[in-house]
Amino acid sequence: MLPLSAALDRAVAAVRTCEVCGNVDTMSPCSICADPRRGETGILIVVEDVADLWALERAGVGQVRYHVLGGVLSPLDGVGPDDLNLDGLIGRAQDYAEIVLAMNATVEGQTTAHYITDRLAGTGIRVTRLAHGVPVGGELDYLDEGTLSQALRARTEI
Numbered sequence: 366m367l368p369l370s371a372a373l374d375r376a377v378a379a380v381r382t383c384e385v386c387g388n389v390d391t392m393s394p395c396s397i398c399a400d401p402r403r404g405e406t407g408i409l410i411v412v413e414d415v416a417d418l419w420a421l422e423r424a425g426v427g428q429v430r431y432h433v434l435g436g437v438l439s440p441l442d443g444v445g446p447d448d449l450n451l452d453g454l455i456g457r458a459q460d461y462a463e464i465v466l467a468m469n470a471t472v473e474g475q476t477t478a479h480y481i482t483d484r485l486a487g488t489g490i491r492v493t494r495l496a497h498g499v500p501v502g503g504e505l506d507y508l509d510e511g512t513l514s515q516a517l518r519a520r521t522e523i
Contacts, residue, residue: 435449439473467505479523
């Protein structure tokens, strides 16, 4: 148990949250944000949490950048706009031609997507969402890579 405990201590000391996107890595900016090829597509994908980011990465969605909100709006749970990384998103949005809202197909996920769409209205930035191939009530980290890839390719204007 001691080696496992020591390894966990080292992991806790080494892992940090990326100051740019909210991903977790051993460095900040993270390896995704530090990759100069990532910004060439002009696409920023907004996800609820780090698990969703890595689900999209496993699906091989391309050389995109991400923004992790750290949750979704949920008034019943006391989660409001100030509790999420929304200001960081609004600040970064101007650097991208398209913002893809990859929220889970839950009431809270869709509420968050609508809130972000309203905040970005009038900026001239194209705002899209994943296609409806993602089942209602489903969560991204439980979907297969083919479904995620197809959903991203079939995204639509909001």
